[in-house]
Amino acid sequence: MPTQKRVGRIEGVLLPLLLVVLMIVAAVTVAFARHFGWWLRPLASEHGAAIDRLFVITLVITGLVFILVQSLLALFVFRYRGENGRRAIFYPDNPRLEITWTVIPAVILTALIVSGGRLWSRIQLTPPPPDAFAVEVWGQQFKWAIRYPGKDGKFGRTDMRLIRGDNPLGIDTKDPASKDDIFFPAGEGELHIPVGKPVVIYLRSKDVIHSFYVPQFRVKQDAVPGMVTRIWFVPTKKGTFEIACAELCGQGHYTMRGVLIVEDEAKVREWLAQQSTVADLIP
Structure with a gap:
């Protein structure tokens, strides 16, 4: 049992560190993407600006969610790591919290889907000019x-x-x-x-x-x-x-x-x- 507790404490430190490293690597990759040629090719069409804008908005939103979720996960793993005398807390549910973290992502995803659908329709369904x-x-x-x-x-x-x-x-x-x-x-x-x-x-x-x-x-x-x-x-x-x-x-x-x-x-x-x-x- 003492060995298991010691392993739990070690894992409670190593896992948050791993998550922090993962977030740093992700942030550096995005920050230097253009420098290393990992970003979008230079734009050469009119409608492409709207596509790029929606792509960047989606990347920023999902990136912030990624950082938030991983930060909370690292915090909770470290904060509630195994310690002598610690007892698990009985926490059955929290309807208000569950509704909040369900409704907010649903609204954001719906907005992104609608924006993408409108852009796709404008590009794909709008007929070309007669003189094209x-x-x-x-x-x-x-x-x-x-x-x-x-x-x-x-x-x-x-x-x-x-x-x-x-x-x-x-x-x-x-x-x-x-x-x-x-x-x-x-x-x-x-x-x-x-x-x-x-x-x-x-x-x-x-x-x-x-x-x-x-x-x-x-x-x-x-x-x-x-x-x-x-x-x-x-x-x-x-x-x-x-x-x-x-x-x-x-x-x-x-x-x-x-x-x-x-x-x-x-x-x-x-x-x-x-x-x-x-x-x-x-x-």
Whole structure:
């Protein structure tokens, strides 16, 4: 019995120290996250600011709760550690305290969920402007294919039964709208979009579920076989960015990368004018 009491006293000191160390490590990690590159990528889209703001608010609230809970746990473990002559206190319940620590977290979580839902709806459910720059991106193990609608602004029809070597997207050449489409087979092209202008990306998949992800734009949208999904945003910075696949899509998932270039709209139009169309490439 004396040995057990001694062990209890030791544990009553070591566990609070461990909790304090844990809180210090967590605080230092968050404080130096940006310095070591562990933070969010530099923002490059309009809607991303709202996402970052909600992320920081959530992190601050959960961080404060973490510190409060761990501090109380450390205090109680140390304060009520095993000692000679100490007897356990019979404390059946405290309805007022229990209601308080139930209602307050419920209100905070509800507010965060509602805020997140409103932001998600604004990003996902709001239709893009009519003059948005449109482009279609296809996921295919383990590369991205790209199609632009051409001067008429319309995508031609596609049919999986028309896929062959020189027509990897199954574009229906009998559709007049497809004649001026510009496409790049999987892994053979770059995605060029204009800065400061709404861009809508239509996503499709030829095989399994992929996920179009550009962290600087705070954009992530699944490409699902058999359906067309959509994401739109307004890029605010020029530069070259990496398109990643954020959905495990097979053994070569880690190699599924693409290049996205944001530049002036005039340069994008000039670049598109230099590309071959469906009429040039598919007989």
